[in-house]
Amino acid sequence: MKHNRQVPLSFRELPTDEMNERALEFRELMTRRRTVRDFSDRPVPRALIEQCVMTAATAPSGANQQPWTFVCIADPATKHEIRLAAEEEERTFYAGRASTEWLEALAPIGTDANKPFLETAPWLIAIFAQRYGVGPGGKRTKHYYVPESVGIATGLLIASLHNAGLATLTHTPSPMGFLNAICGRPESEKALILLVAGYPAEDAQVPDIARKRADEVIVWRE
Ligand SMILES: Cc1cc2nc3c(=O)[nH]c(=O)nc-3n(C[C@H](O)[C@H](O)[C@H](O)COP(=O)(O)O)c2cc1C
Numbered sequence: 001m002k003h004n005r006q007v008p009l010s011f012r013e014l015p016t017d018e019m020n021e022r023a024l025e026f027r028e029l030m031t032r033r034r035t036v037r038d039f040s041d042r043p044v045p046r047a048l049i050e051q052c053v054m055t056a057a058t059a060p061s062g063a064n065q066q067p068w069t070f071v072c073i074a075d076p077a078t079k080h081e082i083r084l085a086a087e088e089e090e091r092t093f094y095a096g097r098a099s100t101e102w103l104e105a106l107a108p109i110g111t112d113a114n115k116p117f118l119e120t121a122p123w124l125i126a127i128f129a130q131r132y133g134v135g136p137g138g139k140r141t142k143h144y145y146v147p148e149s150v151g152i153a154t155g156l157l158i159a160s161l162h163n164a165g166l167a168t169l170t171h172t173p174s175p176m177g178f179l180n181a182i183c184g185r186p187e188s189e190k191a192l193i194l195l196v197a198g199y200p201a202e203d204a205q206v207p208d209i210a211r212k213r214a215d216e217v218i219v220w221r222e
Contacts (some may be wrong), residue, residue, distance in 0.1 A: 027102070029163060031211075036167035037111070038201040039121035044166060049123055049197065052164055056157035062145030067130040068153050071183040074123055081182050082194070083118035086173035090115065093174055101180075109207050117169060121198035126179050128152055128189040140188075150192055162198050167204075169196040 013021070055069045061067060074080060090113035094103070118124060129150040133141035154170075161168050171194040179191035 003031070029153040029170055030159065033158070034160040034167075035169050036200045036204055036206065037117060037169055039117045039167065039169075039196065039203040040199040040201050041120050041122065042199045044094060044198055048070075048164055048166075049125070049157050050164075052144045052197075053162040055123065055154045055160040059149065059156050060079040060144065061149035061153070061154035064067070065130075065133065065143050065149070067133070067143045067146045068150050069185065069189055070157075071128065071179075071185065072123060073126065076119070078182060079119050079124055082124060082179070083115055085119055085182065086115050086171075086194070087113055089173045089175065092100040097174075104191060108209055115171070115173070116215045117196055118171075118194075120201075121169075121196045123197045125195040126183050126185075126191055126204070127157075127193045127195060128179075128183075128185050129192050130189050132188055134186070134188050149194070154195070157195065161195075167200040171196055185192065 022096065029065070042161070050071055053072065056065065056070065057068070059066075059068075079184065094113045098106075127150060129146045130143055131146060132143050137140055158168050158170065172192075173194065176191040179185070180189065183191075185191075
């Protein structure tokens with residue numbers, strides 16, 4: 001059993017007015033986030049991406065196992081390889097693997113099998129979930145609540161990239177097994193999301209879709 005050492009919590013209490021102001025400001029900031037599918041090729045410094053990824057890595061995780069790996073790709077040859085592999089999967093998806101119901105759900109978004117942004121955008125962040133840990137000598141350790149933990153980290157990453165002034169696309173070419181080979185990740189890891197990050201193209205447009213109202217998403221029990 002590992003011992004349990006405790007340290008004082010660093011917590012800064014805020015005046016109520018400031019709490020309300022910050023909550024409102026953050027909501028307004030996040031309301032402006034949209035998934036972008038037309039990217040500019042303007043470069044984005046690696047240091048900025050690193051700050052955002054390390055914010056994602058502050059996420060809570062089951063038993064603090066931090067079961068995530070972020071492969072940050074700017075190399076044009078790797079992006080080209082990912083585009084080719086993703087488009088191949090997406091062609092079979094749109095041409096039959098997807099159910100009619102799924103395609104109908106996607107219709108308002110207007111997506112198809114062409115993914116030029118995988119090469120145009122300056123950064124692709126392939127987010128891998130470590131399904132189990134591999135210790136010295138190849139000994140496996142069980143990981144707990146992996147999809148939940150990586151999902152929360154991904155949410156923080158999207159929020160922090162948006163906060164830094166970048167646009168993102170949460171992309172999930174299905175299936176994503178090809179990312180292990182291209183990114184050199186072991187069998188213990190499963191690609192969950194390919195996050196595209198950069199500046200939007202000047203003429204970028206987004207689907208005219210709405211978010212649910214508070215009474216549709218919150219159930220109060222007071
Ligand atoms: C898990 C997940 C997978 C997604 N996969 C794709 C995708 O493969 N391609 C795509 O164009 N958008 C994808 N999206 C983006 C959604 O279509 C988008 O978030 C949704 O339409 C709401 O739009 P908004 O993000 O602009 O609010 C995905 C989003 C999530 C959360």
